[in-house]
Amino acid sequence: MTSYLRSWLFTQGAETAPLPSPVTIIQSPPDTDGDTDDGDTETVHGGDDADDTPPSFPGLNSAQRLSPSLPAPAPRIFTDARLMPPPPVPALANRRPGVSNSNSLAVPLTTLRPPSKPSAKRGKVALAPGHGPLDWANLKKSGEDLRGVDTLLRVTPSMLKQHNKRDDAWSAFNGKIYNITHYLSYHPGGEKELMRVAGRDGSKLFALTHAWVNLDYMLDGCLVGFLVPEA
Numbered sequence: 001m002t003s004y005l006r007s008w009l010f011t012q013g014a015e016t017a018p019l020p021s022p023v024t025i026i027q028s029p030p031d032t033d034g035d036t037d038d039g040d041t042e043t044v045h046g047g048d049d050a051d052d053t054p055p056s057f058p059g060l061n062s063a064q065r066l067s068p069s070l071p072a073p074a075p076r077i078f079t080d081a082r083l084m085p086p087p088p089v090p091a092l093a094n095r096r097p098g099v100s101n102s103n104s105l106a107v108p109l110t111t112l113r114p115p116s117k118p119s120a121k122r123g124k125v126a127l128a129p130g131h132g133p134l135d136w137a138n139l140k141k142s143g144e145d146l147r148g149v150d151t152l153l154r155v156t157p158s159m160l161k162q163h164n165k166r167d168d169a170w171s172a173f174n175g176k177i178y179n180i181t182h183y184l185s186y187h188p189g190g191e192k193e194l195m196r197v198a199g200r201d202g203s204k205l206f207a208l209t210h211a212w213v214n215l216d217y218m219l220d221g222c223l224v225g226f227l228v229p230e231a
């Protein structure tokens with residue numbers, strides 16, 4: 001093939017025309033029949049048969065070359081958010097304090113209620129030195145008699161009423177009678193507050209003030225007996 005072309009070139013005016021450069025690209029008119037493999041190559045190689053010339057890109061006849069050169073559209077990049085919608089908001093995130101949620105796994109309503117505003121009346125008092133909670137715990141362990149009675153008693157309301165003094169104070173809490181005399185100076189709310197229930201049933205006031213306090217544990221060494229109706 002190459003030798004044929006070379007001989008053709010030489011016979012067509014070898015005397016006047018200079019020799020073609022070793023590699024010459026000759027652009028042929030567009031192939032009308034679309035047949036590109038018929039041996040009519042567009043490139044003529046000089047020298048040997050080695051073909052190291054990269055192909056034209058885009059191809060000489062490609063539609064890309066024919067179309068007006070428009071800027072390439074920016075690639076559309078889909079982010080994760082576009083491809084995958086955000087997860088649904090969990091039901092617990094929508095809950096409102098104090099509002100019932102039909103979801104059975106919801107936190108119990110009692111824990112969703114907003115905390116009550118602290119009352120202006122409430123407040124801890126400065127306890128005397130040696131009268132902190134740990135001191136009270138140590139006093140209970142000391143074995144000192146905090147009850148003032150030998151055996152547990154059946155206490156009627158009228159009996160209870162007689163123990164309403166600072167140095168002899170009993171009070172009823174949930175059916176149990178406690179001698180609160182020794183505890184008065186250890187009470188974080190102050191003696192005065194605690195004395196309000198001396199000689200009477202303090203269950204309601206206690207529950208309204210600080211129901212979370214473990215009274216039965218704190219005063220276990222002060223148990224006097226049990227509240228019973230009048231005979």
Ligand code: HEM
Pocket residue numbers: 121122123124125180183187188189190193194196197202205206209210213215218219
């Ligand atoms: C004998 C039964 C009682 C015991 C064992 C007791 C025990 C306590 C304890 C442990 C605290 C500290 C609570 C805390 O830091 O969270 C406290 C605080 C207080 N208590 Fe009592 N209490 C008793 C009865 C009462 C009663 C009947 C009243 C009301 C008349 C009362 C009024 C207060 C007040 C106002 C405080 C301060 C609350 C605060 O920290 O804001 N306590 N009490």
